[in-house]
Amino acid sequence: MGRAEERRARQRGGHRAAPRRRSSRAADGSGKSGIRRLFTWKKMLGTFLGLCLLGIGSFIVLYLMVDVPAGNAAAQRQSNVYKYGDGTILARKGEVNREIVDLSKVPKKVQLTFVAAENKTFYKDSGVDFKGTARGLLNTLSGKGKQGGSTITQQYVKNYYLNQDQTVTRKLKELVISLKVDRQKSKDDILAGYINTSYYGRNAYGIQAAAQAYYRVDAQDLKVEQGAYLAALLQAPSQYDWAVASETGKKLVKERWNYVLDNMVEEGWLDRTERAAMKFPVPDDPKGAPGLDGQKGYLVDLANKQLEQQLMDQEGLTQSQAESAVVDQGWTITLNIDKKKQTELERAVKSELTGKLDAKKRKVDGNVQAGAVSVDPGTGAIVALYGGADYYKHYLSNATRRDYQPASTFKPVILAAALENKAETQDGKQIDANTVYDGTSRHQVVDSGSKVGFAPPNEDNRSYGDITVQTAMNKSVNSVFAQMGVDVGMDKVMSTAKELGMDTKNMQAVPAQTLGSMGASPLEMAGIYATLNNHGKKVTPSIVKSAEKRNRTVEMPDPIGDQVISRTAADTVTSVLTGVVDDGTAKTSVADNPLRNGQQVAGKTGTSDENKSAWFTGYTPDLVTSVGLFGEEARTGKHTTLMGATGLIPGSGRINGGGYPAEIWAAYTFGVTDKAKFDLDTTQGAAVKPTNTPSYTPPTSQPPSQTPSSAPPTSQSPSRTPSQTPTSETPSQTPTSQQPPSPSDTPTDPAADSSPNPADQQ
Template identity: 70%
Template sequence: MGRAEERRARQRRGRRAAGPSGIRRLFTWKKILGTFLGLCLLGIGGFIVLYLMIDVPQGNALAQEQSNVYKYADGSTLARTGEVNREVVDLAQVPKEVQRTFVAAENKSFYSDSGVDLKGTARGVLNTLSGKGKQGGSTITQQYVKNYYLTQEQTVTRKLKELVISLKVDRQMSKDDILAGYINTSYYGRGTYGIQAAAQAYYRVDAEDLTVEQGAYLAALLQAPSQYDWSSASDTGRKLVKQRWNYVLDNMVEEGWLDATERAAAKFPVPKDPAGAPGMEGQTGYLVEAANAELARQLVDQGAAADTEEALARIDRGGWTITVNIDKKKQAQLVRSVKQQLTSKLDPKEREVDADVQAGAVSVDPKTGRVLAMYGGVDYLKHFRNNATRLDYQAASTFKPVILAAALEDAAETQDGDPITAKTIYDGDSERPAEDNGREVGFAPPNEDDVDYGDVTVQTAMNKSINSVFAQMGIDVGMDRVMEVAEDLGMSGGLEAVPAQTLGSMGASPLQMAGVYATFDNHGKKVTPAIVGAAEHKDLTVDLPDPVGEQVISREAADTVTSVLTGVVDDGTARVSVRNNPARGEQQVAGKTGTSDENKSAWFTGYTPGLVTSVGLFGENDEPPHNQVPMYKAGGEPRVNGGGFPALIWAQYTFGAMGGVTEFDLETDQGAAVEPDEEPTSEAPPSESPSEEPTSEAPTTSAPPTREAPTTQDPTTEPPVSDEPTTDDPTSEPPPTETSEIELPDNPAAPGNGNGNE
């Protein structure tokens, strides 16, 4: 090796040896520690600067609150909310043990901490940066600062301000003053701010008269006021608020603030029903409540609020002008129809069960998704819960069209490999075990009145609402797929994919079912019923989504369902109340009845090409805790069926509100609207409940018959309707017009007690 090469080799060895040494020199532990300490000092310095720059601002204390204005679609005023319901009380007026329920619920270390929770704040900042929403773990001081000094916006800047101001407030104010501020500015639901307003709203007492059990409920309520309000909470919500109530009392015992013996004797204090506010009587309160709920969901979706509770609190603070899609004329027509076809026939003095019947209804334009009319109950000040939006009663057989839609969408086949169409033959015997590939799945539902139908077509099964057929069809399609289609059509998510769901055992609301059927009516394009048409606020722009969305099932599948559902009206469970209604004229109608097991709910959801309306009747105990109860013998009928009162309400409303006669534009070669069959006779058809022996007659597959309109009414002319606001109590409406006095049958479809869902 020459000298030059040797020198180059030594240089290469030197470079290799110097490499690791150089890295070590660059990243020594001293440099790493120094960098870390430097960053810490920089952070501390930055925080000191923030601390010096941020002063405790003037408290807003909700003093700038304004009213909300609600308008009908035509621009006329529906309602104007009053001032925020709040009243500040001194802490001395609140019993000591009640004060401590709030500390036990939110911040056990309140009396000893510095006013901030650094871990909780850091978690909140990270959640905000990552888009995960609302933080948790704030102290009472931080929550008071947010309520009293700051806005509810979810930004890093606001959270840092909250941290600094909380530290300063904790140094400047006593713990008692902070606690008083917290319980006086917090939102408790029912439009109330502060413990005094909440005590009155939930227990009809002043704050000074609250018991420790009642205080624990109000303290628990702050976590989720709308979800935990006992009067409207779901079963899950009631379970959760009871768990939190127990948590509060257990913490008090742990902290030595409550005797263990007294804790053991404590009983959950069920709150009183909401009293309602002046100006909210009649249907007004239901419409305002529904509009607020829809707007709150949108505020959460567009990031203007972290969750529904925060959004509702923001709406209740006022300053909004909200226009609803409600058509005042159609609203009056719907209210009148419920009165004339139902409430006028209920007499609680003669039949106790009549006091337990609740009605709800929603009417939707399928082309735009606008909610044109809504009936929430007899009076918002008399019945606290909106029957049009509640989700706690079974959908029953109004779910059967969803199963058929799933079968058609997937071109599903029977167990024998036959395509499922309107003409497909199924075994319609009662309690026939459903099978999957020759194996019984352990589900054999009875038909209504336990009737055996033998072999029937899918069309006949829909007309007569045969449970055993749709139980098997659900297995044929696959229950996972059926539930997926149900969610695509607008039913609540998370539906359990079990065969029993084929009976419509899931909860549903008239609002929800109106959306599902509006999607059928709109040829498979998703319709999400919209109550709010516009919402304006000086500090916020709200972009409302289009109620009509994408194609969720094919047009052919949707149109076939519509075609089949015309058979339910013309040759099925709705034929008496709807097909033979004198006001119908030549109008084409599709729809489905439903009656749940034990007669706790009864439905008719039906539609014309331009109007979809879902009517539900619900058995609810008139006395707290308002449990679900059967409606047998209500209105003097043995059984309340979907083809009775609900269909009668639907018919009077629809045939008065629809305008001119229209026909479905269907792209399908299946169903009742295709093959002509016999004309319906004028004789009284069989009852909705299939107690008679099945016949061998071929299923009706004709289009709705063409008939002369009754001489007493031109079906193309909408009957006169009162233009008076619909806030009136239905019992004080003007006398019905001549066209609304047509003699209609009194719930003819109600024999027997039956068994199984219809």
């Protein structure tokens, strides 16, 4: 720069810039001075504080976003416990062996064993062990697997609200939910949830199942030392199960047991002297939970259905909702089943029937199904039930199935309808036990002088001429009751059937129903006859005595209902039915049975045509039992004949209602009851002496016709609907000789204009 330039610069007040120096570090960008400027202590502190604030903010957001969820389905599913009427356990049913109990049912010191084992600060902490959780998170991130240290609250949250996944997301949720649960629930609620959801080994979930699995007692009866063992188990259930533990495992669980009790002493929860006296409580050997084999499954299934129905009626639930509310939901259901009677019924079926069946020798023997229901008529309690050979072998209960004809066991309903409605014969005479009817086989049924197109035959087409209603019941004469049904009015007959307890939906009120051609179950028939035995007061058989779930008790309906027919009508039917036993189709098997000890018995036999079903429903003053035998093709389930079963002579070897069903009934009933006399309010029937001699003569304007008006029998549909073939009946069979013909009830199919539609007999 020249002088002139310098002068001009001074005049401007400026200075000539000094030439810049070039730095080799600036050129390559690797100088240490830049790093020092980036990682100053101020910046590092600021970054740390920023991360802390970010973490706190993120946690606050997480806390606000994560709600306490509903309990997971697996944690809520429990076993239902079913008990006999005397309180002993019948069965435990559930995918998860768990029965939740209130904390009040667990002794206080037993509660404290779990606190001493898992979380001594439980009653003081906020529900979270931050150090343990942080350690667990770091181990999860580093791949080191599970990490202990969780509080009881956290373990409860994991069991009940979340799952066992070892992920960062799950652990963070566990932390947040635990804090919220600790604020929302009491410590007692949390402890109760913990001991009820934890797994104890031996397929036992919850302290009640564990108490039963290891010590055969309820949780409320656990001793402190036993509770300490169960608390110790939670650390390693399989390893610490005394029955299968190695010597090392036994040593470890003993150490854990001592640790629990010593902690209790340290915390002041257990007296030192009491502790010193305690010995290690070796648990019982494992025992499989009661299953549903044999008859148990049938009993449990009916109990569930009746409880579900009550929830539907009380709470307006749908069938699906009711089932979900009952099955495996922790109910304790006490049944009305009498243990002794149940055993005796099973024994009677075996001794009188199933012990004589040999499917390898006779194919038909494999098609014989038996069902029975026994009811106390005074209470409506189902005291015994037989559903089939075994629940696992024949799932469908023969006690409740409705796809077979009750046959002549329906005849008492017709008489009850006649008496209740004060019905009259065609010539205006009131119907009672002494009324005389035409017992001619295939007698044309008439109504107001006109044929109705129905003329059922009697058994073996036998005609009886003029006989009383009492005799017609004794000998089960079809032609008499077919005419009586029309005299009463079939609409009134079906109405009475409904009042007595039969499900008559979709049943047509046609003369063919007088032959018992609808479908019915032993349960229904037991209810109908129990109502008759209960002097006309409705009996709806109930298997459920009580149903409880934690603090909830379901009020079951009273099995005894209103008066549905008059006492005189009901008692008259009972009186008439004593004649069936003492002088009719059940005489050999029941009246003359050597086990009988003077008891009065009323009952009715029934045998369907083609011998697809055979029945005896009978009662003493204090017990009603309906027994049914059904022919069911073992492989396909189609209805088939019972003919020839147990070696009875083919062609004549029919299994009749007066045979095996009545024999089962007698072997059972006479073994469990000895109440002798009915208390009857009637002057009619076989149980009382008639006051006069019947003099009524039936009308002769309609001569009996020997030409049947019915169509020939049709074959059985393979579907489970009652057979539309006619019903029949003969007295008891013997397997060694052909039986002579005897009075009974074999109808033909009704004519087309009066035949029930098969679809209407479900």
